[in-house]
Amino acid sequence: MTLKKVNPDLEKERSTCTFNIEELTNLLDTGAHCTAERRAVEDKVFSVKELKDEIPDEFLSHKERYENAIRKSVFLHKVLQETGVKRGVYNRSDKSDFRTTYYSIFKDGSPFMLQYSMFVPTILGQGDSEQVELWYKRALNMEIIGTYAQTELGHGTFIRGLETEAVYDEKTEEFILNSPSLSSYKWWPGGLGHTTNYCIVMAQLKIKGKPYGMQPFIVQIRDEETHMPLPGVKVGEIGAKLAFNTVNNGFLGFEHVRIPRRHMLMRFSQVSKDGKFTSSANPKLAYGTMVMVRVTIVNSAATYLSRAVTIAIRYSAVRHQSKLKQNEPEPQILDYVTQQHKLFIGIATSHAYMFCSYWLWDVYVMYQKEQNVGNFDRLPELHALACCLKVISSSDCTGLVEKCRMSCGGHGFMMSSNLPQLYGISTATCTYEGENTVMLLQTARALVKAWELGSRGRPFSPTMSYFAEKNVPSKWDSSLEGILNAFQKVSIGKLSSSVSSLQEYTKSGLSAEDAWNKASVQLIGAAEAWGRAVVLSIYKSEIERYGQTVSPALKSVLFDLVELYYVHLTLEKMGDLLLYTQLSEKDVVSLRKKYEDLLEKIRPNAIGLVDAFDYRDEVLNSTLGSYDGFAYERLMTEAMKSPLNAEPVNQSFHKYIKPLMKGKL
Amino acid sequence: MTLKKVNPDLEKERSTCTFNIEELTNLLDTGAHCTAERRAVEDKVFSVKELKDEIPDEFLSHKERYENAIRKSVFLHKVLQETGVKRGVYNRSDKSDFRTTYYSIFKDGSPFMLQYSMFVPTILGQGDSEQVELWYKRALNMEIIGTYAQTELGHGTFIRGLETEAVYDEKTEEFILNSPSLSSYKWWPGGLGHTTNYCIVMAQLKIKGKPYGMQPFIVQIRDEETHMPLPGVKVGEIGAKLAFNTVNNGFLGFEHVRIPRRHMLMRFSQVSKDGKFTSSANPKLAYGTMVMVRVTIVNSAATYLSRAVTIAIRYSAVRHQSKLKQNEPEPQILDYVTQQHKLFIGIATSHAYMFCSYWLWDVYVMYQKEQNVGNFDRLPELHALACCLKVISSSDCTGLVEKCRMSCGGHGFMMSSNLPQLYGISTATCTYEGENTVMLLQTARALVKAWELGSRGRPFSPTMSYFAEKNVPSKWDSSLEGILNAFQKVSIGKLSSSVSSLQEYTKSGLSAEDAWNKASVQLIGAAEAWGRAVVLSIYKSEIERYGQTVSPALKSVLFDLVELYYVHLTLEKMGDLLLYTQLSEKDVVSLRKKYEDLLEKIRPNAIGLVDAFDYRDEVLNSTLGSYDGFAYERLMTEAMKSPLNAEPVNQSFHKYIKPLMKGKL
Missing domain, CATH: 1.20.140.10 (Butyryl-CoA Dehydrogenase, subunit A, domain 3)
Incomplete structure (x- = not known):
């Protein structure tokens, strides 16, 4: 659209800069080698053609956006594996990861976000060694897709108020998960809507009528082959939001869903076969x-x-x-x-x-x-x-x-x-x-x-030490x-x-x-x-x-x-x-x-x-x-991507506007 | 979903109120008769079934939202005509109109907005009597649909910087409208994208190489029968926005488009056949x-x-x-x-x-x-x-x-x-x-x-009189x-x-x-x-x-x-x-x-x-x-309207997630 490579205004600005830009970049990246590593991954990710959008998200329907985000999540996972980035898209294991940029291929978030940031870390942090052995590898290889379900329709920040119950049945050595009210439905977990087949559910543990506080349970919610919700599982997405529309936030209710005793994560608290509760958890x-x-x-x-x-x-x-x-x-x-x-x-x-x-x-x-x-x-x-x-x-x-x-x-x-x-x-x-x-x-x-x-x-x-200074x-x-x-x-x-x-x-x-x-x-x-x-x-x-x-x-x-x-x-x-x-x-x-x-x-x-x-x-x-x-050129180029601009006359002219103009409505 | 008519919390709140609610409503409406009139129109408008949405806008594509808004705009126009509300949806002719609520049937605005609020008022305000006679009635009857095009890609608040030109050609007694640069394209007018067939264009008048400042011109941009853009007219919509996505804001460029001399609105300034400019406009x-x-x-x-x-x-x-x-x-x-x-x-x-x-x-x-x-x-x-x-x-x-x-x-x-x-x-x-x-x-x-x-x-x-008080x-x-x-x-x-x-x-x-x-x-x-x-x-x-x-x-x-x-x-x-x-x-x-x-x-x-x-x-x-x-009940009811929730398994599971799970991507 233009022959110049950079707008002359910006060229001029860059020529007046008094410091070395790369030096500041390295400082922000916590080191020159971190800059180099970051750029290497960016070069890979941003060259994958499956990760590019033909039509910008904002022109698509809610459903199309979701489908688009799944496609990109899957290909992003693939390229990151190939690139040797093991820890997944969102997991930050060091401060140099703060500068990771490739997830910006989703303007509005990925439905796999919680798999990396909460599901896997919770298994690692709260499972006992046998449970980690069982679940961690499956999750890491994406054999199962998980999320973390805590917030409910009726409760957010106030954890003690959560209503979902897990009642232990010692006869069958199972927990029975139940949602006693509409407000007890889980609400918000990322990916829960239509993406994940497992989740960690935070629920009030009850044994023989006695409450033992919030505990984490691994619950399968969809069939691994058909992806159909399992019996007693009420699951879906919560609808459109101000942002994060491609994260597929979901709701989840249980009608007496039974899971094996060993699906409670037991690193810190345990329930024995005969229903004894023990805990070594330091809050x-x-x-x-x-x-x-x-x-x-x-x-x-x-x-x-x-x-x-x-x-x-x-x-x-x-x-x-x-x-x-x-x-x-x-x-x-x-x-x-x-x-x-x-x-x-x-x-x-x-x-x-x-x-x-x-x-x-x-x-x-x-x-x-x-x-x-x-x-x-x-x-x-x-x-x-x-x-x-x-x-x-x-x-x-x-x-x-x-x-x-x-x-x-x-x-x-x-x-x-x-x-x-x-x-x-x-x-x-x-x-x-x-x-x-x-x-x-x-x-x-x-x-x-x-x-x-x-x-x-x-x-x-230390950060309050000045409280002592009165002068x-x-x-x-x-x-x-x-x-x-x-x-x-x-x-x-x-x-x-x-x-x-x-x-x-x-x-x-x-x-x-x-x-x-x-x-x-x-x-x-x-x-x-x-x-x-x-x-x-x-x-x-x-x-x-x-x-x-x-x-x-x-x-x-x-x-x-x-x-x-x-x-x-x-x-x-x-x-x-x-x-x-x-x-x-x-x-x-x-x-x-x-x-x-x-x-x-x-x-x-x-x-x-x-x-x-x-x-x-x-x-x-x-x-x-x-x-x-080149702001104006780009504004026009992006506008032309609107599907409305693909045809000179929209059908609604013939259907509605013309009859109105002719007084024939 | 519930047998109670009102949440007991709200019932309790309403019982503690110390004043007469209706009295305050009347005060806000600038009179009890205004409240009654407002409610009467609301009763009509909100009972029209064509004005209701089956699926909330936020789940639709950009294009579907537009088509939906056209449908509603047309039916709103009809019911308002029947109701005797003459002045159109957005035009406020008195302070009691401030409390008009029915346009909230558009969460995100109507593509007809500028017809009522700018196109018609500008004809009335700036046309001479002959021009008003010619254009006003056509617009009021919706025989033509118009907008007001002032802002350009390169200029907003600074009117003098606008670049669109209207050059008078005395040989043919026409103005030639031209967009000399990308930044001179009109950008933002509501309805301009695919809805309007006429617009008032603010352009720099030039006669014999001499500039005469910004003047308003009525320009036909689309064929009244086919709605196709006329030759030399570059028109389309500007794309998705933070809000007002159903307003159909558009862009407009001219490649030497000719319009008759009398299409300049001439109440205050005139150009004669032989290109003489006269003005009685008080700025x-x-x-x-x-x-x-x-x-x-x-x-x-x-x-x-x-x-x-x-x-x-x-x-x-x-x-x-x-x-x-x-x-x-x-x-x-x-x-x-x-x-x-x-x-x-x-x-x-x-x-x-x-x-x-x-x-x-x-x-x-x-x-x-x-x-x-x-x-x-x-x-x-x-x-x-x-x-x-x-x-x-x-x-x-x-x-x-x-x-x-x-x-x-x-x-x-x-x-x-x-x-x-x-x-x-x-x-x-x-x-x-x-x-x-x-x-x-x-x-x-x-x-x-x-x-x-x-x-x-x-x-x-008066509002600065206290400047004089120094004590x-x-x-x-x-x-x-x-x-x-x-x-x-x-x-x-x-x-x-x-x-x-x-x-x-x-x-x-x-x-x-x-x-x-x-x-x-x-x-x-x-x-x-x-x-x-x-x-x-x-x-x-x-x-x-x-x-x-x-x-x-x-x-x-x-x-x-x-x-x-x-x-x-x-x-x-x-x-x-x-x-x-x-x-x-x-x-x-x-x-x-x-x-x-x-x-x-x-x-x-x-x-x-x-x-x-x-x-x-x-x-x-x-x-x-x-x-x-009943907030929770309604949250769930609205979520269930998401088309994603209409099927238990989304196609992207089979296409992408399952292959990923099986390591077969």
């Missing part, structure tokens, strides 16, 4: 997995944002609109400071959470080693960190993804920009694996407990250290104020529970403030650490972003800072100026910074964000 | 229409929010989850204060913008009368008001619609909740009819001008009047501070344009602050006015919401208030307590308040928000 062990999942969400949130901001900044560099000066041509919209204000914080925020996720991953790995020798000391803090960082990363990044979409004006509303889909999968991170408000309340619970123990002399864990500096200090210190004061101020409210409400006659509920808006604010202080601290210290090894040019740019992040957050949270620190109106005026100067300083590196995320066009999937910057 | 007249459209957007934004909050609050009343107290059953999630915090502000914000839109409509009607006698005095303020209120209503309401969706957890992610679709159509209001950031900058331009003129003694217009009260005052006054101080503070920055930047050597650009983040903040002060003021004064006629019980509830709105905004904008007013930490503590008390006070009326919006189940279209509250 703390369950927290480890939750922590791991939430660390990966921090990274996913940052990743979605990094893609959205790549698209939006590239588009802003090729889009010209309106006038800054009367006698000059229409400028790139990236030259508008309001546009820089919307977008540059997206780069910085993405860096902040990416580097935090790497740090948190390392803490988690350290904890795992300690846990293996029975040391759980680090768990309460780690659990609170994972909860809270999951919340603020998912909500911040989702908000900024949407800001990126809206910064592209009308064209950001086009599905072919891929920005709406990025928003869809990003906003889901606020809800799944622990709904954000519930997570903040859990964090608050941990903080109030630490605060109260601290007031009785108990030492604080407020007499003057505002705009250095990074000064701002970090101020945000710690805010965290103390909000926590202390929430605790006072709790005490007031209790004093006025409310029960402890009612007081907690009534002060809960303040409490989630205190939890958020602690998380902010953590992220500010970790982002800064990680960049300081990396700064010792990278080139001076890169170091300088990385610190521009840290500074932007700090000053932006200071202006955004100005109210809290005015309340709890010595920030004054004069400081605010000078911080605004500093912020405006920082945007100007980052402007020439904007394209270089997003190029450094190193997303191939196949990964971005965006008409607006391609490396060559 | 101010164009602003009137823009104002009108933006007033309706303020109302639309409030309407979308009122629907979302109805769904979320009803669901929160029937959803039980987790424990507030150990020995009690799981509470309704509406009892969690964090949930009330998310939702009650949605009711108040919806009221605030609805009542503001009624007020602004009245101002607009008053202006129209004055304009007809040549008085344009009110225009600058009205234009700034419409710009700014369009921005803050669209962004506030969209944010709260999304908060409603997320407050429903995973189920809010289901399309059958209708919350994702409400978000889609709501967020579009931030972009169309003037992109929000551009609108705020225009508002800021007006404010800075007024500020500078004011400093030279020129009087301020800052010595003490914080938490009354409504005190808070309003404080927000006016914030507006002054931010505007004054922006102007100082502009001056600083100019003094430091920047051109006026560069200084404006560099301070633009502050300037949009100042514009927003002015809009906030306006909304606070109008919402309060309107409720005070209504309060004189409604019952004491209703008055009390309406003021609870005003108070909630004021206190919520105070806590949200605490930073600005700490900076520019006497607000202290002690005041903040007491305001938090007040806010928590207000949530508790509003809690028993929550269901009554959303019932009063009076949306039939067919309008809400939501599994979670129905009047009877």
Whole structure:
């Protein structure tokens, strides 16, 4: 459609970049060899013709999308096996896997997702050695396709409320699985609808009328040869969603379905033939997995944002609109400071959470080693960190993804920009694996407990150690250290104020529970403030650490972003800072100026910074964000793929419009 | 599925309501007779069987959705004609039309939308009497189907940059329409893709090589009998979008298409046979229409929010989850204060913008009368008001619609909740009819001008009159009047501070344009602050006015919401208030307590308040928000409509999954 290889606007931008883009890519990949490995796999996957779509998903029916996703899932599995990627599409076993990109061949997710991310890991983690031997290999070879069924129509985050029952029948040595109500139907598990033939079902164990809590059971739900649902199994898909429409989320109900006793996963709890229940499960062990999942969400949130901001900044560099000066041509919209204000914080925020996720991953790995020798000391803090960082990363990044979409004006509303889909999968991170408000309340619970123990002399864990510092500096200090210190004061101020409210409400006659509920808006604010202080601290210290090894040019740019992040957050949270620190109106005026100067300083590196995320066009999937910057050409090319455009006149003209025009309806 | 008529949770809620729901409905409808008229039309429309969907849109292909929407558009037109509703589906000729609900039979819009809202009104407004005579009746009878084509692939809000040309050829007395580049293709007009056969094209008029600015031309684009595109006309649809997928937005390019001279709409500007251009157009007249459209957007934004909050609050009343107290059953999630915090502000914000839109409509009607006698005095303020209120209503309401969706957890992610679709159509209001950031900058331009003129003694217009008051009260005052006054101080503070920055930047050597650009983040903040002060003021004064006629019980509830709105905004904008007013930490503590008390006070009326919006189940279209509250039953019923669930085994099992399982791929 055009002879030029790259839009001249982008060529010009790339020529002004002050740092080595590849060096930053390697840093984000956690090493040059990781970049090379990632690219090698990408080269393989993106060259498989069966993994390409003829017609974009958004034009297909719900059913066709599913069928398309199955085809791609199967061929992706094949190419990954050939490539030697053993662990499956979604399983992340190391932080370098965070940068895996090939699953973006599904704009909307794969129905095999839960096989890799939950079914196999749960067998490994909760099965005894005989069970692992039996099930693991079959699952790994895709002889059986599984999922993990926990959430029900009536219950999500509150696990104890789940209603599905597994009643032990010692006569036949079987469990009888039953769904006692509509609200007890499993609802949401990925792949469950029409894809999987096995699943791990979390159910309330009952023996001789007595409950023994939630236990995991392996249940076959479909025939391995015919794929027909087995007797007593009610299974189907839950319908269309805001995103993840190709994941085939399903529902599942049981009418007295019998499974052998040995289908309960028995690594930690056992039921003997005659119905005796024994358990060696340390409930703390369950927290480890939750922590791991939430660390990966921090990274996913940052990743979605990094893609959205790549698209939006590239588009802003090729889009010209309106006038800054009367006698000059229409400028790139990236030259508008309001546009820089919307977008540059997206780069910085993405860096902040990416580097935090790497740090948190390392803490988690350290904890795992300690846990293996029975040391759980680090768990309460780690659990609170994972909860809270999951919340603020998912909500911040989702908000900024949407800001990126809206910064592209009308064209950001086009599905072919891929920005709406990025928003869809990003906003889901606020809800799944622990709904954000519930997570903040859990964090608050941990903080109030630490605060109260601290007031009785108990030492604080590392990320709360500043709770002990009571001195407020007499003057505002705009250095990074000064701002970090101020945000710690805010965290103390909000926590202390929430605790006072709790005490007031209790004093006025409310029960402890009612007081907690009534002060809960303040409490989630205190939890958020602690998380902010953590992220500010970790982002800064990680960049300081990396700064010792990278080139001076890169170091300088990385610190521009840290500074932007700090000053932006200071202006955004100005109210809290005015309340709890010595920030004054004069400081605010000078911080605004500093912020405006920082945007100007980052402007020439904007394209270089997003190029450094190193997303191939196949990964971005965006008409607006391609490396060559030919946005309008791509918008038109994608539009022409609409089946409506395949014929000049749609049948509904003859059927409806013409009769209406002729008054003959 | 159930014998009870209404979920007992909702029955209980309705019994605690302290006011007369119908009285509030009548107030929202601007009169009891308006409620009756609205309901009468609803009864007709919602009883037409051709307007019902067998399979929900979200399961269909893009093409099927379009065909479905055409069918419904045609039958809706028919029933509205029979019902005597003359003005068409979307045209709003009075503020009582704001509450029209029947177009919600399209979850995603109608391809006839622009026929009613733009094509016909533009003919009426810009055609001379002969042209109106010729085209109006044909359009009204649907003998021709039209749209309005302004936006291009390369230009949106910046009208002067549009590239489509209309060159006058005096030899043949024709205009030659041409699209000189890809970016000049029209892009976005509703219905243009495959539905309309005529359109009004905005193009740069050129006569003898000289440009005469943008003019409107009526262009036939498809044959009336065959619907085939005419020679030289390149037309099709633009593809899938985040929402409005059934609107059939299209693209349009011209290759030297000739139209008769009299196809230029000539009410204000004329081209004579021999190519003489004359114009009596007062550019101010164009602003009137823009104002009108933006007033309706303020109302639309409030309407979308009122629907979302109805769904979320009803669901929160029937959803039980987790424990507030150990020995009690799981509470309704509406009892969690964090949930009330998310939702009650949605009711108040919806009221605030609805009542503001009624007020602004009245101002607009008053202006129209004055304009007809040549008085344009009110225009600058009205234009700034419409710009700014369009921005803050669209962004506030969209944010709260999304908060409603997320407050429903995973189920809010289901399309059958209708919350994702409400978000889609709501967020579009931030972009169309003037992109929000551009609108705020225009508002800021007006404010800075007024500020500078004011400093030279020129009087301020009514909504800026407080600019003249320089005295800052010595003490914080938490009354409504005190808070309003404080927000006016914030507006002054931010505007004054922006102007100082502009001056600083100019003094430091920047051109006026560069200084404006560099301070633009502050300037949009100042514009927003002015809009906030306006909304606070109008919402309060309107409720005070209504309060004189409604019952004491209703008055009390309406003021609870005003108070909630004021206190919520105070806590949200605490930073600005700490900076520019006497607000202290002690005041903040007491305001938090007040806010928590207000949530508790509003809690028993929550269901009554959303019932009063009076949306039939067919309008809400939501599994979670129905009047009877049987959310789980409806979720399952809707899921079963998925064509995937029509067969127990999908073909892709045999084609792909089984070969994979058997290692035979």
